[in-house]
Amino acid sequence: MHSIPNKDNFSDAYADKAPWDIPRAQPAFVEAADRVAGQVLDSGCGTGENALFFAERGHAVTAIDFLEEPIVRARPKADERGLKVDFRVHDALALEALGETFDTAIDCGLFHVFADEDRWRYVAGLTQVVRPGGMLLLECFSDQEPGEAGPRRISQADLREAFAAGWTIESITPTQFQVIPEYADTFTPGGPKAWFVVARRT
Numbered sequence: 001m002h003s004i005p006n007k008d009n010f011s012d013a014y015a016d017k018a019p020w021d022i023p024r025a026q027p028a029f030v031e032a033a034d035r036v037a038g039q040v041l042d043s044g045c046g047t048g049e050n051a052l053f054f055a056e057r058g059h060a061v062t063a064i065d066f067l068e069e070p071i072v073r074a075r076p077k078a079d080e081r082g083l084k085v086d087f088r089v090h091d092a093l094a095l096e097a098l099g100e101t102f103d104t105a106i107d108c109g110l111f112h113v114f115a116d117e118d119r120w121r122y123v124a125g126l127t128q129v130v131r132p133g134g135m136l137l138l139e140c141f142s143d144q145e146p147g148e149a150g151p152r153r154i155s156q157a158d159l160r161e162a163f164a165a166g167w168t169i170e171s172i173t174p175t176q177f178q179v180i181p182e183y184a185d186t187f188t189p190g191g192p193k194a195w196f197v198v199a200r201r202t
């Protein structure tokens with residue numbers, strides 16, 4: 001049984017070496033970049049590599065994380081690369097409070113951290129802030145990843161249930177998260193197995 005990580009768990013991860021904090025965008029998002037349109041929300045952005053990747057492609061990006069530490073690390077990256085991203089400390093369980101709507105939301109490793117009741121709240125928020133016709137691109141741990149290390153596993157059925165109302169799932173494809181070298185032996189060779197979801201807001 002996987003425990004649900006809390007803020008302290010994420011703070012501890014950033015105080016050490018966070019397994020997901022690779023110095024580039026996750027390959028699944030790079031491959032799917034052409035599916036991303038318009039104004040982008042990166043939900044649970046960490047130190048911002050995916051947000052910065054989409055900013056470099058010309059998108060206006062708002063990127064949120066509920067911890068200050070990753071946001072404080074993300075902002076100078078934008079300055080160093082001459083990019084503009086609106087990095088904000090904000091809880092993804094209160095997306096409506098952003099007061100903005102988006103053409104595309106990306107979620108790289110956030111959906112799978114929520115307990116069931118928060119998952120519903122999170123999806124309800126996404127449904128409010130992504131404009132009808134807009135897209136969601138989401139990568140989460142897959143139930144195909146063996147062992148207990150890392151977050152709870154997500155099945156295709158979980159994804160279809162979570163996005164049954166207000167969304168059409170266009171595809172769910174198997175992929176792998178890249179992790180930092182220190183975690184190479186912790187997961188399946190090549191990185192933990194993941195699902196990459198493309199969903200359209202109806």
Ligand SMILES: C[S@@+](CC[C@H](N)C(=O)[O-])C[C@H]1O[C@@H](n2cnc3c(N)ncnc32)[C@H](O)[C@@H]1O
Pocket residue numbers: 010020021022026043044045046047048049050064065066067070090091092093107108109110113
């Ligand atoms: C697995 S990490 C992925 C970070 C980033 N997307 C990446 O790919 O490097 C999940 C991130 O979500 C953040 N997070 C967890 N719960 C959150 C919440 N309720 N609201 C906003 N961010 C949250 C954590 O602080 C962490 O940075």
